Amino acid sequence: MSGRALYVDGVSVVFDGFRALNNLSFIIEPGELRAVIGPNGAGKTTMMDVITGKTKPTAGIVKFGDTDLTRLDEPRIAMLGIGRKFQKPTVFDALTVFENLELALKAVRGPIACWKWRLAAEQRDRIEAVLREIGLSERGQDLAGLLSHGQRQWLEIGMLLMQEPELLLVDEPVAGMTDQETEHTAALLARIAGQRSVVVVEHDLEFVRALGCKVTVMCEGTVLSEGSIDHVQNDPRVIEVYLGR
Ligand SMILES: Nc1ncnc2c1ncn2[C@@H]1O[C@H](COP(=O)(O)OP(=O)(O)OP(=O)(O)O)[C@@H](O)[C@H]1O
Secondary structure, three states, X not given: OOOOOEEEEEEEEEEOOEEEEEEEEEEEOOOOEEEEEOXXXXXXXXXXXXXXXXXXXXXXEEEEOOEEHHHOOHHHHHHOOEEEEOOOOOOOOOOEHHHHHHHHHHHHHHHHHHHOOOOOHHXXXXXXXXXXXXXXXXXXXXXXXXXXXXXXXXXXXXXXXXXXXXXXXXXXXXXXXXXXXXXXXXXXXXXXXXXXXXXXXXXXXXXXXXXXXXXXXXXXXXXXXXXXXXXXXXXXXXXXHHHOO
């Protein structure tokens, strides 16, 4: 897999004297799937805000390949191929599943290109490929409003995939999902990583185990532990601040 690695090195974020991130460092390799866990207030959301340009670090380096992300604003970072999925899906209920994906494709093309927009065969194929990837091939012509909670989350992941991100940040994807939907989501994220890097922030440890990837444990704005799920679950420091409570 060619592609860019994400380097976060010595990053601190200080809000009114409070250190939300404190010398945070990690590397995400191209095509890697990584889970990030940690107690409330550990700095997970702030870490994603720094990568996407919503928050500027007080100190440290954030690079995507050779590009310094700290110098770019949010739209420029998105255009570089860094996508973010928030917890709450933002799909359009009154449109079909297919139309939602079509809209995500148009969003990439920009307003002028959309003016003359015609859905070429190539783009139709791309939408159908994403429908297969997210497991919604049978639901393409259904209104998004008819989807289950889990299916809506997968559709939103599909909408991000239409933009062909190189790095996808996913915030608590399985909150409120059934066990079966959770399993499906783990398989989906494991499948879509490889062609792109995927960072998943999640509290559900069974889901994290199902992802079968390296886990970073954050606490008080920094990395407390890193390794396989078995490694971090047996790390006494992790047990003390996170698992043992
Ligand atoms: N804009 C802000 N101004 C001041 N403090 C902030 C701001 N944003 C976050 N914080 C604080 O920074 C700390 C880290 O918050 P963050 O939301 O990144 O943690 P988290 O790990 O995502 O938590 P959770 O699991 O609850 O979502 C928290 O103590 C929070 O109150």
